[in-house]
Amino acid sequence: MIGKLKGLVDSFGDDWVLIDCGGVCYQVFCSSRTLQSLPRVGEAAVVFIETIVREDLIRLYGFSGEAEKSWFTLLTSVQGVGSRVALAILSVMSPAELSSAVALQDKAMIGRANGVGPKLALRVVTELKGKVPAIGAVDAGTLGLQAALGDGVAAGNVADAVSALTNLGYSSAQASAAVARVVAREGDDTATEKLIRLGLRELSA
Structure with a gap:
């Protein structure tokens, strides 16, 4: 082999x-x-x-890298996702972005790939939830926040801050990573406005 x-x-x-x-x-x-x-x-x-x-x-x-290879293996385990479709998804998303999309159940991000319709995108995020490769694509703090957001258990201020940053044009991976770093320093009870402001500072650093 x-x-x-x-x-x-x-x-x-x-x-x-x-x-x-x-x-x-x-x-x-x-x-x-x-x-x-x-x-x-x-x-x-x-x-x-x-x-x-x-x-x-x-x-x-x-x-x-190993992360992209691991994602290829996971993607092709989903019914309806062959090698060509898996490569199409990996062509438009980095391993970190794919990890974020699955953790956040963001089927719209998956649906950007050629050959991936709404039903298949939903199947991908549903079947792969909890199966994100452990090969350093996203740090543990970020993945923890993404999982909390995806499960609907993240604090409202944190979820609102991530949503605001994505509405400003940042990817969900970038937004959740930035907010995760702020929360680690400031605590998860930080006001939404402050999370957004400090998150933007993280993203511009």
């Missing part, structure tokens, strides 16, 4: 890259985020690999 490829970038396609490993070129299918993170043709690259074996094909999927 191939776990990781180290080699030189040979060429790129719309959704794949050829990695030259000692004269053998492997075609690796990737999210657009991973493709954009790779170096130029002729330069050294490392990609984490998930191998999909079926009766009619053997295909390698590549990822920039």
Whole structure:
């Protein structure tokens, strides 16, 4: 089983890259985020690999890190989410943003990906709730706040502050992370207005 490829970038396609490993070129299918993170043709690259074996094909999927690979495995465990759809989701969302969307049950964020309709987005956030990978995509304090928000148990002032920051254009991952840091310093009884003000300071730092 191939776990990781180290080699030189040979060429790129719309959704794949050829990695030259000692004269053998492997075609690796990737999210657009991973493709954009790779170096130029002729330069050294490392990609984490998930191998999909079926009766009619053997295909390698590549990822920039363990977190993205873990999310690919989780996403493809959801009924209706194949490899192509999983890569589409990972193309529009980072592992941290995906962790946040699942924790907050934010199906609209998942629905931004090509090929993901409202019903499938709802299935993704429902089936994956509580299954967020533990590979450092989001710090524990942030995940705790996101889980509280998603379960509807976060204090009203905290939930209102996160909502206000997302309405200002920040992602739910950014907003909840900023508010989590403020709450850790100031306490969860801090007034909403102060949470918003200090949250904005965190986001602009």
